Amino acid sequence: MEIRVSSGSGLKGTAAAQTSTIDPTQIQGSSGIPPAGAVYVGLSPQDQVSIYHGTVAGDTDAAPSAQELLKAAPDTGGLSNADYIYNQISKLNGGAQLPVFTDPNGNQVKSLIYVSGSSQGPYGAFHIDDAGQVGFDKIVVDSLDAAGNYSTGSGLSSAIKPISNNSGMVYDGPNGLFKATMAKDPSIQSATTAQLLQAIASQEQSGRALMSYLTTGNPSAPPTRLTGVVNDSALTKTQLAQKLTGLNKSVQALMQTVAASTPGRQYLSTALFAAELTESFEQLGSYANAGQTDGEALSRWTAFSLAPEIALVPGFNSAVTQQWWQDGHPDWVNNNSQSDQSTDGNAAGVMFLGFLNHYLGIPLDQIIKNMPVTQGDNGSPLGQTYVNLTKQYPKLAQEVAQLAGNKAAGTTGQDAFNAMINLLTKNAQNSNGTLNLPADGDPYLSMAGAVNGGLYASGSSSAGAGGASAKSLVSVMA
Secondary structure, eight states: OEEEOOTTOOOOSOOTTOSSOOOGGGOOSGGGSSOTTOEEEEEOTTSOEEEEEOOOTTOOSHHHHHHHTTSBOTTTTTSBHHHHHHHHHHHHTTTOOOOOEEOTTSOEESEEEEEOOOTTOOOOEEEEESSHHHHHTEEEEOOOBTTSSOOTTOTTTTOOSOSSTTOSSOOOOGGGGGGOOSTTOHHHHTOOHHHHHHHHHHHHHHHHHHHHHHHHSOTTOOOOOOOSOOOGGGSOHHHHHHHHHHHHHHHHHHHHHHHHHSOSOSBSHHHHHHHHHHHHHHHHHTSSOTTBHHHHHHHHHHHHHHSGGGGGOGGGTHHHHHHHHHTTOOOOSSOOOOBTTOHHHHHHHHHHHHIIIIISOOOHHHHHHTSOOOGGGOOOOHHHHHHHHHHHOTHHHHHHHHHHOTTOOSOSHHHHHHHHHHHHHHHHBOTTSOBOOOTTSOOSTTSTTOOTTOSSOOSOOOOOOTTSOGGGTOSOOO
16 A cells, blocks of 8 residues: 655654654654654564564554564564565565665664554555655554454454545445444444445355365365355345344454464564565566556555465455455456555456466466556556566467457457456356355465466475465566
8 A cells, every 4th residue: 555645744743752653644754654652673684674663552463563573484484574575575576676775773774664553443554655765665564463453452452443434455345334243333324225235245255265264274265156145135224234243243253263273473564564565666666556456456466475364354355356346347457547445446456466376377476577667657557467478478368368258369458357257257156246255365276277376387486475386476486
């Protein structure tokens, strides 16, 4: 997530002796990252990333979430989470390096992370585009636990309403309905019947997917597809409200169980850092716009691949996709006009990158390499990335043409988008119109005919990639 502000803006009236840091949503410029009063946690072992955390009143997650960045996880090969993410994203970008700058403690680093929750509710992560590359490389990440919320007992745990409805990276459903746990909640009172029905269908699918994961231990295993349709439209609004609030409580409880049973990282700071650092490299290489569909989709897909615990949180992944599908799955693959806060734009972009990476088997580093370079990182439709890839992989057009049908040549971004829609409709659509997504939101790995990273990968890798095949990320890694 990118925030653009006018150059030169910054914090005003912040006293160095304050007892707590300001709410991260009040940071006005990159010079205010970290804000006055932030606690210095340390430098990553490879001296690449400097880490700080906030002291917002009631935020019990900031300190352990920040400290986790300095620790190793099962998939990092012994590296700290921060160094692992930096190294992997650098490799995905052909070994490129961010410029070195001096942090407030005098360390020479390539990125800075400030971890803090917000009294305004979960916001995900952001950086501010106001002072060139170095300013952009100072990143703010939320102190969310692996369940996607503030921990039980946190003074922020009741701060569940987003800063503004559905802003940022976290999606709370149509009209913010996924957070409602009481029928009298304002989001329910102001919702339309159509929005309630959409929210119910999505939450039912999220619950089924999380149960499937808990049963099988496989985050990519989809639950059995629905064949019958429950006629919820016959229910009164009061009955719909009662059903939805029950589902919301169930999904929240399931996420807590999933997070507790998943080994490794207990917070989302690593994944959020991966998303924002990806956007730093996008700006460095001028090949995507962090504030539009192409850049936001790539940052999300990279985070899901390198720190897969975030992919299990519906509000970051599968619920976003469900909304796009229920909205008629508009084509924001060949139109890059959506902002990074567009639910439909984000979903379309992520699903298309998954189609290229996990179904067709194009390594992620090659996808990045073929994203058009534009002046001032203005971005370009992901459909153009596909066109560029067809020149490197001659078999690609033929495969896409077969999926697209209607005598498609398979040579255009529109052909590729149509191929993806046909594939999802045939293999993943439920009888009630939702997508039968697994817990990690990625339907491609379980589909017959999926390449899963093997067809076009030209080398092997021992690098950890969470739930994704390492070959699906990079073609050759040193």
